[in-house]
Amino acid sequence: VHCCYDIKTGDCIELGVSVRANGEEQRTSAVSVERPFWAEDDQCRFVFKSVERTGDVELEVFGHRWSGGQRCLGRTSLELRALWPDSWHRRRERLWGSEVRGGGGELEFDIRVENGVAAPPVSAATSRADVLPQPGSQQLFQQP
Numbered sequence: 001v002h003c004c005y006d007i008k009t010g011d012c013i014e015l016g017v018s019v020r021a022n023g024e025e026q027r028t029s030a031v032s033v034e035r036p037f038w039a040e041d042d043q044c045r046f047v048f049k050s051v052e053r054t055g056d057v058e059l060e061v062f063g064h065r066w067s068g069g070q071r072c073l074g075r076t077s078l079e080l081r082a083l084w085p086d087s088w089h090r091r092r093e094r095l096w097g098s099e100v101r102g103g104g105g106e107l108e109f110d111i112r113v114e115n116g117v118a119a120p121p122v123s124a125a126t127s128r129a130d131v132l133p134q135p136g137s138q139q140l141f142q143q144p
Helices: none
Strands: 003-005 012-021 024-027 046-049 056-065 070-079 088-094 106-114 139-142
Touching (some): 024 046, 070 106
Antiparallel strands (some): 003 106, 012 024, 088 106
């Protein structure tokens, strides 16, 4: 997950993103609504194993409220079969379903669906740039 654009936050003080695939959910670390982007050292890169290529991946931006609790600030979903396998895809998707009046906005992230092959390990002989397209790359989905 890279960042949010034009997102309405209402009374929220922090943002996070949950990513769901094949019944599994993972979440980013929280970031300030004033700087809605995730750096590489934040928890923002996920690996889901054995995700069906016919399934969807769902991303939801949520906000932590001043008064406690969370609210949905928008969501989007992608059909995995629509993505070319074994390639990184940079996406900037429109968000819908916000609980904040005038919600919306966009979420930018990278996604990769591997077609039955595990991602190469990062070693001394392989630089991080050889594995990821650029710092902050987020989702890696591996096919069974």
